[in-house]
Amino acid sequence: MVAVHHRYAQVLGRRLFHREAGPADAPAVVLLHGYPTSSFMFRDLVPALAGDYHVIAPDHLGFGLSDAPSADEFTYTFDALTDLTAALLDHLGVAHYAIYVQDYGAPIGWRLALNDPAAISAIITQNGNAYETGFVDAFWRTVWDYQREQTPQTEAAIREALTLDAIKWQYLTGVPDPTLVSPETWHHDHALVSRPGNDRIQLALFRDYATNPPLYPRLHEYLRTYRPPLLAVWGKGDEIFAPAGARAFAGDVPDARVHLLDGGHFLLESALDEVVPLILDFLGDSLPNDV
Incomplete structure (x- = not known):
């Protein structure tokens, strides 16, 4: 049994x-x-990696068990979440690290890499987009509409993403056997985003997501220049970020390892046993043993 510690840290005035x-x-x-x-999405991955690695999985501000100051008290942006993540790692004395990014974790990870390229030892992206080609328009159209204009109509449409059915859809879409995914996942997430005031936090981040695609050209230049070891392991049934988004990494990092697996947006929920060996092989080949 691997001991997993559940900890809090005070950074930049936030817990x-x-x-x-x-x-x-x-x-x-x-x-x-x-x-x-x-x-929580890494509850099984953390112990699977911890035999050989120092594994750290934070909750972003406004998510999970981290502080969730109101949207009036704190300006929720991906820049701000990145600053908090960097401060946490500095607090923990972690200056050189591999990143595993998924969904919102990707724009945070990309900012960490752009802000301090030398800190990043390797990149694992699991349905974490970095290319325009990865966006599935049927899903993102509602987000883009809300970003362009905040009206009662566009807000009502985007608020559907906060519902239990929409979160369940994220977990089950593209999964060959939906019975492999525990219903606790979507009920757990829905309960947390349904806390009073959390809706406005999520709306702020939906709006700020518009700042992420403009970073992509800089990110692609970073990838071409620094050539970090890169593993893209993707649920190919994801209807948020398409497999084309995974394949695109090889255009900037020619030796990137790209694996498209049967599964959806939250691939670890149904394909953990396939993902873990890919990660361990990749990290074993990519990271020095004396760090």
């Missing part, structure tokens, strides 16, 4: 929750979750 496991002197791997979940 952040994180899961942490593995030897403190081992190469670090930072797991960055997406919407609408938290480090």
Whole structure:
């Protein structure tokens, strides 16, 4: 049994929750979750990696068990979430690390890499988009409409993403056997985003997502220049970020490892046993053992 610690840290005036496991002197791997979940999505991955790595999985501000100041008290942007993540890692003494990014975790991870390229030892992207080609228009059209104009109509449409049915859809769409996905996942996430005031936090981040695609050209230049070891492991049934988004990484990192697996947006829920060996092989080949 691997001991997984559940901890809080005070950074930049905010209390952040994180899961942490593995030897403190081992190469670090930072797991960055997406919407609408938290480090809960990594509850099984953390112990699977912790035998050889120092694994850290934070909850972003406004998610999971981290502080969730109101949208009036805190300006929720991906820049701000990145600053908090960087401050947490500095607080923990982690200066060099691999990142695992998924969904919202991707734009946070990309900012970390752009702000401090030397800090990133490797990249694992699991349905974490970095290319225009990855967006599935049928899903994102509602988000783009809300970003362009906040009206009662566009807000009502985007608020559907906060419903239990929409969160359940995220978990089950593209999964060959939906019975493999625990219903606790979508009920857990829905309960947290339904806390009073959390809706306005999520609406702010839906709006701020418009800042992410403009970063892509800089990110692509970073990938071409620094050539970080990169693994794209993707649920090919995802109807939010399409498999084309995974394949696109190979255009900037020719030796990227790209694996399209049967599964959906939250691939770990149904294909953990397939994903873990891919990650361990990749990290074993990519990270030095003396860090």
